[in-house]
Amino acid sequence: MxxxxxDLVIDYRATRGRVRAVDGVNFNVPAGAxxxxxxxxxxxxxxAVRAITRVMPSSAVFAxxxxxxxxxxxxxxxxxxxxxxxxxxxxxxxxxxxxxLDPVWRVGKQIEEVLVGRGGMTKKAARARSEELFAMVGLxxxxxxxxxxxxxxxxxxxxxxxxxxxxxxxLVIADEPVTALDVVIQRQVLDTFTELQKQLxxxxxxxxxxxxxxxxxxxxxxxxxxGKVVESGPVADVLDNxxxxxxxxxxxxxxxxxxxxxxxSPIEGSPPDLLNPPKGCRFRARCxxxxxxxxxxxxxxxxxxxxxxxCHRAGEAGELREIAKRTETWVxxxxx
Amino acid sequence: MNQPLITVEGLTKRxxxxxxxxxxxxxxxxxxxxxxxxxxxxxxGExxxxxxxxxxxxxxLGRMLIKxxxxxxxxxxxxxxxISEMTRTEELxxxxxxxxxxxxxxxxxxxxxxxxxxxxxxxxxxRVPREEHGQRIAEAMSMVHLPAxxxxxxxxxxxxxxxQLQRVxxxxxxxxxxxxxxxxxxxxxxxxxxxxGILNVLREVRxxxxxxxxxxxxxxxxxxxxxxxxxxxxxxxxxxxxxxAAIVENPLHPxxxxxxxxxxxPRVDQSHAPLPITGGLPDARNPPSGCRxxxxxxxxEARCAAEIPRLREVGGxxxxxxxLVEPA
Numbered sequence: 070m071x072x073x074x075x076d077l078v079i080d081y082r083a084t085r086g087r088v089r090a091v092d093g094v095n096f097n098v099p100a101g102a103x104x105x106x107x108x109x110x111x112x113x114x115x116x117a118v119r120a121i122t123r124v125m126p127s128s129a130v131f132a133x134x135x136x137x138x139x140x141x142x143x144x145x146x147x148x149x150x151x152x153x154x155x156x157x158x159x160x161x162x163x164x165x166x167x168x169x170l171d172p173v174w175r176v177g178k179q180i181e182e183v184l185v186g187r188g189g190m191t192k193k194a195a196r197a198r199s200e201e202l203f204a205m206v207g208l209x210x211x212x213x214x215x216x217x218x219x220x221x222x223x224x225x226x227x228x229x230x231x232x233x234x235x236x237x238x239x240l241v242i243a244d245e246p247v248t249a250l251d252v253v254i255q256r257q258v259l260d261t262f263t264e265l266q267k268q269l270x271x272x273x274x275x276x277x278x279x280x281x282x283x284x285x286x287x288x289x290x291x292x293x294x295x296g297k298v299v300e301s302g303p304v305a306d307v308l309d310n311x312x313x314x315x316x317x318x319x320x321x322x323x324x325x326x327x328x329x330x331x332x333x334s335p336i337e338g339s340p341p342d343l344l345n346p347p348k349g350c351r352f353r354a355r356c357x358x359x360x361x362x363x364x365x366x367x368x369x370x371x372x373x374x375x376x377x378x379x380c381h382r383a384g385e386a387g388e389l390r391e392i393a394k395r396t397e398t399w400v401x402x403x404x405x
Numbered sequence: 406m407n408q409p410l411i412t413v414e415g416l417t418k419r420x421x422x423x424x425x426x427x428x429x430x431x432x433x434x435x436x437x438x439x440x441x442x443x444x445x446x447x448x449x450g451e452x453x454x455x456x457x458x459x460x461x462x463x464x465x466l467g468r469m470l471i472k473x474x475x476x477x478x479x480x481x482x483x484x485x486x487x488i489s490e491m492t493r494t495e496e497l498x499x500x501x502x503x504x505x506x507x508x509x510x511x512x513x514x515x516x517x518x519x520x521x522x523x524x525x526x527x528x529x530x531x532r533v534p535r536e537e538h539g540q541r542i543a544e545a546m547s548m549v550h551l552p553a554x555x556x557x558x559x560x561x562x563x564x565x566x567x568x569q570l571q572r573v574x575x576x577x578x579x580x581x582x583x584x585x586x587x588x589x590x591x592x593x594x595x596x597x598x599x600x601x602g603i604l605n606v607l608r609e610v611r612x613x614x615x616x617x618x619x620x621x622x623x624x625x626x627x628x629x630x631x632x633x634x635x636x637x638x639x640x641x642x643x644x645x646x647x648x649x650a651a652i653v654e655n656p657l658h659p660x661x662x663x664x665x666x667x668x669x670x671p672r673v674d675q676s677h678a679p680l681p682i683t684g685g686l687p688d689a690r691n692p693p694s695g696c697r698x699x700x701x702x703x704x705x706e707a708r709c710a711a712e713i714p715r716l717r718e719v720g721g722x723x724x725x726x727x728x729l730v731e732p733a
Contacts, residue, residue, distance in 0.1 A: 110567075110596055221686070222459070252623060252669075254685060257683070279669070305673040321601070322599075325626060332605075336599075
């Protein structure tokens with residue numbers, strides 16, 4: 070296992086108290102695999118994966134847990150040790166490609182800076198490597214002299230992928246890499262990305278709110294809700310046989326281009342306030358299948374090989390799945 | 406067929422773009438054609454989707470339809486009247502009957518206004534008698550499935566979630582009982598779990614109010630959920646127009662084909678075949694000659710560079726702008 074995240078708890082200090090953004094999260098990233106982390110905004114997915122880089126706002130506190138990269142715990146490392154791993158072992162592609170690139174520097178210069186400053190290359194070698202990186206992501210070498218604003222959204226995203234790959238990291242963390250892009254460009258960027266992933270045998274963590282993107286590129290998926298992992302496992306198993314009502318609900322909330330024109334059903338209500346999270350299962354208030362037992366913390370239930378759902382009723386997942394497919398199941402669920 | 410509610414003829418919009426130093430000396434005034442020569446009609450109660458990549462002119466077109474920006478050439482007829490030649494009274498009436506739903510609910514509402522005030526403002530502007538306000542607001546709130554409770558109406562935008570805000574934005578558009586709305590990417594800023602709620606409201610409104618609507622999105626799957634008819638735009642021009650079901654099932658224009666193929670689906674067993682088109686949108690200031698899509702088109706031939714393909718009928722209520730598509 071390349072990376073293991075165990076019982077990770079991260080708090081943000083806020084004026085009204087501590088917000089537990091990530092609450093006991095577990096997941097693994099096998100070498101050479103693409104792991105998708107999905108959930109709605111505010112579910113802690115970005116915090117959980119950014120913790121792996123340790124580049125966090127000053128209000129963030131690592132409260133508990135460990136992040137083990139090839140046997141070494143990242144959480145316990147000194148800043149100095151950590152710096153050795155950034156770019157070289159772990160690279161991060163942030164949410165908006167415009168933020169990844171400095172608007173006042175030429176794109177080529179920014180890639181060279183990483184290669185020279187972190188990789189210890191000579192300027193000449195760095196220039197050759199930048200050209201090579203641009204070729205890998207499908208950009209012309211002459212565009213290295215451009216500024217970020219001269220790039221289109223898709224090109225900027227390609228450039229930030231090139232930047233992340235600069236020092237051949239083992240693990241690339243990409244946060245919503247294609248969210249701001251149009252479908253056609255999104256598809257092209259994803260195709261380039263998966264091709265490179267296979268070619269370089271990269272491990273990738275892909276954060277997204279879009280289960281279609283997960284279905285298209287990922288091997289494993291981790292579904293998060295209100296700071297906790299509710300379900301995880303191989304993509305095909307989780308999508309075909311969801312074990313958690315939230316995952317079932319997400320599927321129904323999504324219009325699909327292929328297949329028949331089915332009625333969509335939203336998951337009513339909104340996620341709980343993390344300053345004051347409810348006891349027991351956090352999805353309880355929005356769940357059509359909630360029972361009294363849900364006031365207790367949900368157990369981990371193994372559904373299949375590597376496929377786990379944290380739900381009291383995961384044992385009946387097969388029947389619930391059929392009921393969840395009906396639109397009326399999701400109407401008028403929220404109690405408060 | 407009954408009288409169309411909206412008729413668009415040769416609608417074109419050119420924007421001035423910043424001039425380079427050289428342009429100043431040579432007296433050039435470079436322009437960008439955001440929308441070029443668009444024709445279509447919209448029947449009362451019909452829902453029309455406009456899809457295309459960003460920069461294809463779909464937002465500009467939507468804004469011209471409700472006269473937020475004026476056309477450079479061509480005209481938009483609303484109920485038989487040219488919207489650019491309306492008198493003040495006619496324009497007031499038009500402003501009541503045609504409404505816009507904005508993309509980003511987080512900044513479409515005034516943060517200093519309560520929800521009640523945001524909903525009252527349009528009624529006030531349209532000179533609706535004050536005694537009717539309460540009932541109109543209750544009606545609009547029930548249409549978008551929000552509680553018309555006092556404490557809810559007295560809250561401010563920052564107290565609501567994104568899904569609730571977008572419902573308020575929709576309610577604000579519906580409170581005047583319009584005949585026509587333009588919704589510009591109304592769910593793109595929302596989380597997946599609440600998107601479906603907004604889409605269902607749009608569907609209900611379509612079915613119960615008999616509202617004509619233009620739904621702008623880059624996502625064909627969303628458009629299919631709400632619209633019976635769809636227009637595909639590429640670089641300012643309409644390339645395909647027809648019933649949504651037919652377009653999704655059997656897209657005719659090579660660009661629409663790529664668009665349909667590019668939409669990811671939430672299943673593992675999907676095609677990973679490379680898209681037939683490569684590259685991005687060409688520079689709109691300097692579009693290719695002839696067919697604007699030709700430099701990305703896998704089928705392009707000599708004729709495509711020489712001749713601009715016209716939008717023509719191909720049967721089944723469909724129109725396509727491509728030299729290579731034969732009428733059925």
